[in-house]
Amino acid sequence: MKLDKNAKESPGKLHEMPCTTGEAQPGSSPSKPGMGTITAATDIDAKGRMRWKDAVLSWRLLLGDGKTELQEVSPENLVLAKSESASGRVTLLWQREDGLSIFVEWKEVGDEWEGKISYSGVPEGIYVEQVIFPEAQIPFQESGRILLPRFQGWIVSSEFLRQYGLRRFFGTMQFCAVLQGEKSYYFACHDPKHCSKEYEYNISGAGDDSVLTLKYIHHLPLSKELAPSGKLPYSVAFRTFSGDWYEAARIYRKWAIQQKWYLYGKAKKNPLRELSLWVWNRTDVNIVTLPVEKIQEDLGLPVAVHLTYWPDKSNTHDYPLYWPPRGGVDAFEKTMRRLKDKGIHTMVYLNGVNWDLGGAFAEEGKASGVVQRDGSIPSSTYPPFNDHPLGHICGEIGKFHEALSEQIDLVIRHGVQGVYLDVVGLMAIFNCYNPLHSHAPGGGSYYADGYHEYLDTLRSKYPGICFATENSPEAFLGKFESMLYLNHGQERFNRCCPPFQAMVPAFNAIYHGISSQYGTYTTIDGRQPVDRKYWPKDFPLIWKEEQELDWQTVYPDQFFFEIARMIVWGLVPSIHNLTMEHCTSEKYAKEYTFLKDAVRFYHENLEFLFDGDMLKLGEFECEQKEFLFATRMVLTSPENLQTIKAVYPCVLHSIWRAPSGDEALIAANCTWEEQTFRYQERKYQIQAHQFMKIKL
Template identity: 25%
Template sequence: MTTTCAGTHFFRNMIKLFLTVWMMLILPISYAGQTPQHDFIQLNNGRIRLTFNKSTGGFVSMEDLVKKEMISKTGSSGIQTPWELYIDKAGASQRADISSFKEFSFENNKPDALTLIWKGWRESGDNDTKVTVTVTLEKGKALSAWNIKVEGLKGRQLSKVVFPRVGGLPNSADEYLAVPHWMGELLQDPGAQLAALKNTPQQFDWFYPGHLSMQLLALYNKQGRGFYAACDDAAAYRKNLAVVLEPSGTLAYQMENFPPLEANRLAYQLPYNAVIGSFHGDWITAAEQYREWGTQQAWCSDSRLKNNATPAWLDSTALWVWNRGKSDQVLKPAVDLKERLGLPVNVLWHWWHGCSYDDGFPEYLPPREGKTPFIESVKWSQEHGVKSLVYMNQIQWGNATASWEKEHASLLAVKDKDEKISSHVYNIFTGKALTNMCVGAEGWRNKYVSLADSVVNDYQVNGVYMDQTCLSRMCYDKTHGHPLGGGNYWVKNSGKITEGIRSKVLHNKQIALAGEGVGEAWMPYVDAFLVLQVSRERYAGTQGWQPIPFFQVVYHPYSLAYGNYSSLLTPPYDELWPEEHKPATTLQPLDKMFNKQFLMEQARSFTWGMQPMIANYLPLLATERKEEIDYLLTLSRVRNKGLKYLLHGEFRRAPEMTIPEEELSISKLSIYAGQKENVTTFHKKYPVVYSSSWKSADNMLGIAVASIYDKVYDVKMDFRSADYGLPASGKIYLVNEAGRKQLGTYSKGKVRINYALPAKGICLIEIAAR
């Protein structure tokens, strides 16, 4: 009996040995098939787990270990490449990924750090090309830092490095994609929107610095499972962030990096780390996570608003008027509105210049009404307390202008790889193009500074709105003295323009320099940012993306945001455009069914911590749209009482309330040159009460509430004071147009608010220590 058992064990052991040897022999050929479970490399810090294929280095999955959720999963095939290289040589471009290399190895000596190495690019015919990726988990956080180095280039140029690329992200109608496309936008079911695109690949991408104001995006579902992607680039290198629909039907995230072209470059290493991780929450949670890093950077310590370097008159602006045309069409209506409001009103002034809008730049001077009348009108408005911020595009020159040829402007223009200029026709009536100028070219910087010098000193305006400032271009002109193509020269040189203008200001005059959109990298250079997504429906309709105050959650105390397209009139028409295209009616009241759209835009501005604005204001609106103008004036007065929150406060998630919705009529009509279209009408449900919370520097909480509801709304809030860093007991105040009064008290760390907000009421609720 004993002998028989021993023989059986021997036979079984021989079978196991045979199977083991056999598996070892066939494993190398399983590259494109299913990889065995044990052929993984894993990083684990107790918060997240990253998995890579041991045979190829392909990305496999990311898991949130705290919530026990799979964030991304590509399958175990091992061919999901975490990077792509685009390499130029002799005029041809080639793409390489992990399957393009002969050898793969890795170093995994720590549970939270990994080095992946690929050697021998097959297309190069040598074994010197090497790609090294390092991935490190951050201690105690569900975040990882990724970096890449490419060696052995030998005269080949890296035009683009796609890294990291994380595939297998969920794609369902339950997913939300939040992107800081300037102020911020949110899209439900991004996969469906991507699938509808006709281009290949089907992807969304945004460039930074530029339309992407911050370096992050977030993908999450209603249950709060979230994917977080960012990078720790504090020097504003050019890059794209993208979301791609994969052939498998899942989504992928990728960052597209653009190394500057350098002759005889042998190696390239990403000068910053990509950040990949998970979170549990929504877009506010992701923004708060980014805020921990972003507010530690130099653009915050050097922020003009935070350092009290912005003009006092700009900070105290209670309301903006955005009108166009000669001074009678701009300054007189603003003075009228200031007298009605009783607080500072200033103007954003388009079409003051002598050239046609969107084709004649930069031939701004003299103004279209003449130098002397213009100066006299500016002085008159200043005497009446209204200051002017005039339009001057920072990066465009019309190539049909006389100055284009006379001043050899093409030498200073942005060039592509083929040394061709980059032009675009914005003006659909004249068909004349504007050409991108390079801020890295000293000649263009000097040109713009000289023009601004004349405008603020000779023509005595109070500042310049530098359109398209918070954008960047990649320029390949070798004569400009900057790195070619990618790099981080754009923001720094744009900053030289603002520094140059301020150096020319006479008599300690306080001028404001404003930029288009928002951008973290421009906060040390720009005094204010024109943010238009409050009115996104007005220029883009109601489908797809919706605006969110993503940027304000991160940087509100460091950046002054103002503006919207909010208007009660049809747009004007530039008198210098062709007469035959002029609409039959301009500056006529819109249908009253769109009045609530106007109120909604103003309520958003108030609760999103922005200086309010009205576009196309005429005094007739004070009677023909009295309720709407009165609402705007009330909103401006209440906001003015709470500047420590709504100008300088830090965003906090608002206490939960049950908010009713209502179907609104939405008008879509271009406010610029696209006047050949008629008003397009949409109907969509929107909240009729808007709220936000802001923490002040003296440890008080301000809760802004704005109603566009036709009924009384019961404001009911119940929250813990500790959630906002407030003391366990204190007082509750109500601030409205009538003043400030105490609503009640709270104790034992529990705050309860119950207040009947009147129809279309606007207020600020303060929580303060006793």
């Protein structure tokens, strides 16, 4: 497949476009490409693979008995028994001598092709364990990029794919896009139940003669009802388009806003809407909440605190058992009540998915835990010094959730107003074959179904209590009032430069205005918190004082840039590891003032920055400069510290439409100097470290 050498990247700019890192650009306003229709049988080859424009679409099934090696069935080893194409519709039937039949239908619906696949005649004792549909081959330019449904949106480059390949479970959304200007491709799953599925990308060939192979891998339950005949219980969709990540997100939005999770979430009034700052502090709540009270007093605005490392034990030990808190139960309750009286929203960390394989819950956890196809129990070790690996829960309500509920009841009875359930929002990353569970082994929707049921039970029992989780999962919109999101600080993760490319706010271009999205590793002084009581004393994550840098001097812009990006992305301003020194010392006065200015600006513009719909950025011009970022997070050791250099605009911006219909440009100057920018041929001045709203 030969690429058109005249294909061009669409012009445009991102909120922050690094010249040297290859970060994503939104395209110009998309022209409606039109899908065209299949009008001749020559568009179907002898094996039944459908060629549309430059793409070739096919499928594969993987059959097995749940234990032994999977066997592949594809158009290459079946006979094409039927091939019909008419205006806007293609039907294909393959058969095998033993009676196995595969039926595929492609139908033109608006600007998209929607595909369905079903099967019958599966031999006795055999299941269709995986459906790969579609398997698409697409001409791929070396400058092309892939938008993936991880976090708010993750863009990777051809370099990344060539080095690593890519196969992951779907996360926050159910679409991907191949971004290459006027020859971009969009693929989605119209799955209302969030069944277990993965995406896979690989590149073959070289340069602009490369071919990208995309696979959507759907895991089916090993159910006797589906054994002889069945179907993928939802359709897939694809189309071409002209544009970039924003255009792809808005295509998906057309389907997404019709779904129950969006309608449910949008219909609810989020009680946390007025929150204007989240503080993420760790260890003894009786100490680390004092600066929260200070900044709330200085602001006079609603503030929330997310508390981690609060139990009196090593972090991750004995999950899901946490109680008692450090400092004693009485002191804990007294602090929670005092904060509530002051109007500060309190939330504590609990893990909603992981259980300690080496702790007090080890044996009980096995009844609830994931068991893989080979009978093994998957586990992860976090943090790296943890001597207790963590198992995973599949979502089915059981012993784990009973124990977790007891912990939730304890913290709520002692004055906590919100509970953070970690990991739930990452969605299913394992299929479960635990014979003790009632769900069919293999794939299915039991993860989303189980946690929907569990959250509904919690809400019924604890009206007025708010819940949060990690990531931005569409499956749980409205089920969680707030969502912890960290990857807007992509430089700390070293995800802004090739081969990783960039994070983009695709989720907010689709779903903004439902959840209170917060979270950051940004600190005022550049230092990260440590748990000196329970971390190993000689562990390198505990930095010695002589290893600490003058972070404000070495990385003078990082704090300001990260706070500004939160604002223009429509996230709630957040700060990590806030101390009383940060709030009172002249050394940090500029940073503390900027943080308060950001919070006040956000609060004054909630109709745009919480309620608003993210619009296309339009033509925006300003100076650019090289910014320096430290890749330091909580678990970064001194020898692993890196400096990221990236060229970004000096003024970050976004455009929003409020529910009233009003539109506004939001601008933030990340630099120490006054800046000039131009929007729609008008010139504006913005002072150093200032925010600006321009009504359009």
